Amino acid sequence: MAAMLVERADAGVRIRLCFGDPADKAVAVSDEEEGICGTLSAKIRASLTYYRKQPSGW
Template structure:
């Protein structure tokens, strides 16, 4: 949700990128899933994590009618948040009991032979394949 708070034009930007040929894939925790409920409990945020997932999905709605923008929900364990932009990936590891904003963000760049970038993208793809359309 923080992305929309800081970039309210993000849905339009995502739609423009998709129209220009980019593949935009957004994978959100299913607000009805046990994984979201458990993380919410561990972070002590009183049900607000599911609400944040629903709000984020609502913010994305203007972009979702654009071909090339796909949003899915998943119910896998929420180990980290992954944000990929071309050859860069930002990873926000979820430290048990701490909200995402209190945890570090790791920056990896794709380089031939480097493993970290591909490692996190395999993780994303694994959850993506198990997700369902939002």
């Protein structure tokens, strides 16, 4: 997916991604409701790290 986003951005498409705040209570509630044992915050943090602004040529 990241390669596709880069391709689109290189073509001039404005890319926006939306992530929950990993420290927010709503994330903890969603985690509980989905029964994923406290991993939602970690998944958000990993995604934020992965999708941070990359150097040119990424």
